[in-house]
Amino acid sequence: xxxxxxxRQFITxxxxxxxxxxxxxxxxxxxxxxxxxxNDPRTVGHVAPFFSPTAANEDQYALMYQSVSSCIVPSLxxxxxxxxxxxxxxxxxxxxxxxxxxxxxxxxxxxxxLCKCSINxxxxxxxxxxxxxxxLHNLLLFHFPEHYSVVLAMLLRGTVSCSIPVAxxxxxxxxxxxxxxxxxxxEYDEEYAKHQxxxxxxETTDTINAIVNSFAELRKSDASTVRNGLYNxxxxxxxxxxxxxxxxxxxxxxxxxxxxxxxxxxxx
Numbered sequence: 001x002x003x004x005x006x007x008r009q010f011i012t013x014x015x016x017x018x019x020x021x022x023x024x025x026x027x028x029x030x031x032x033x034x035x036x037x038x039n040d041p042r043t044v045g046h047v048a049p050f051f052s053p054t055a056a057n058e059d060q061y062a063l064m065y066q067s068v069s070s071c072i073v074p075s076l077x078x079x080x081x082x083x084x085x086x087x088x089x090x091x092x093x094x095x096x097x098x099x100x101x102x103x104x105x106x107x108x109x110x111x112x113x114l115c116k117c118s119i120n121x122x123x124x125x126x127x128x129x130x131x132x133x134x135x136l137h138n139l140l141l142f143h144f145p146e147h148y149s150v151v152l153a154m155l156l157r158g159t160v161s162c163s164i165p166v167a168x169x170x171x172x173x174x175x176x177x178x179x180x181x182x183x184x185x186x187e188y189d190e191e192y193a194k195h196q197x198x199x200x201x202x203e204t205t206d207t208i209n210a211i212v213n214s215f216a217e218l219r220k221s222d223a224s225t226v227r228n229g230l231y232n233x234x235x236x237x238x239x240x241x242x243x244x245x246x247x248x249x250x251x252x253x254x255x256x257x258x259x260x261x262x263x264x265x266x267x268x
Contacts, residue, residue: 027056034064034083038071041079048082054091058098061087062105069113069132077124084131090138103139104150110136111154115163119236133171140175145203152207156214159237169240178247193250201255207248 033051037044053064068083089106092098113132117125140151155172158164173179177196199207218233219225225233234241 026052027060030056030060030064034067037079037083038067038076041076044079044082048079048086051083051086053087054096058096058102061092061096061098062102062109065106066109066112069109070116072113072116072125072128074124077128081127081131084128084135087135089135093138093142100143100146103142103147106135107139107147107150107154110139111158111164114165114168115158115161117165119162119165121165129165129167133168136168137171137175140172144198148199148203149206149210152210156210159234159241160214160218162233162236166237166240169237169244173240173244173247189247189250192247193254197247197251197254199248199251199255201252201259204248204252204255208252211245211248 030051030053033047034053037047037051053061056064065087068080068087072080093103110132114129117129117132121129136151140147151172155164155169158168176198178192197204215230215234219230
């Protein structure tokens with residue numbers, strides 16, 4: 001019967017009316033709508049317009065985001081992409097001002113999702129990865145550097161286990177204001193450290209310590225790595241890791257050079 005165009009149009013109109021009146025922008029309807037779509041992704045085109053996660057409270061929002069992020073399977077790729085767009089994360093962060101614990105839950109969900117996407121994601125997953133990268137960028141810069149160490153730890157875990165897309169490191173560096181030029185890298189690194197680096201001396205020091213500890217543990221993790229070194233374990237990330245290490249080293253040196261002058265000025 002729904003193959004008959006007038007009938008299909010009538011049913012669609014009824015769904016729109018019911019959705020607008022009783023579902024859209026109602027906190028108590030968010031989770032039921034989400035579950036309905038995840039249980040039957042064919043309904044996403046009809047039901048997703050009425051999915052309004054921003055109407056829910058902070059904890060419900062984070063829980064629904066976690067539910068979506070943990071369901072990355074081929075049959076749900078399209079539905080998840082649509083659902084993620086409904087979270088409107090950048091606007092929600094600004095309007096809701098969620099607390100740090102909620103934001104960390106969102107970052108944990110993004111880490112779970114990126115690990116599910118794996119280091120060599122199929123082409124069908126690239127649009128989803130792009131959305132998660134945008135959300136990671138937004139969360140990292142929101143009240144920066146509050147979540148800097150959390151995101152760095154996430155990236156180091158993903159690198160050690162070879163479980164996240166390599167491009168995630170690029171997103172991290174871009175969020176720090178570093179555009180990773182292919183040419184004149186040395187000159188750019190120095191200029192970045194002097195004029196654009198967002199990190200303090202304490203933060204660059206903590207970054208270096210985190211990197212050293214992470215790769216020292218990996219180096220001792222099994223007999224093969226002890227014998228053969230780290231190269232094969234981190235090979236997929238070699239296009240980006242040396243650049244990150246270089247720029248952090250430049251920032252550390254420059255912040256150390258600035259510190260005595262700043263202390264002198266404060267003393268005056």
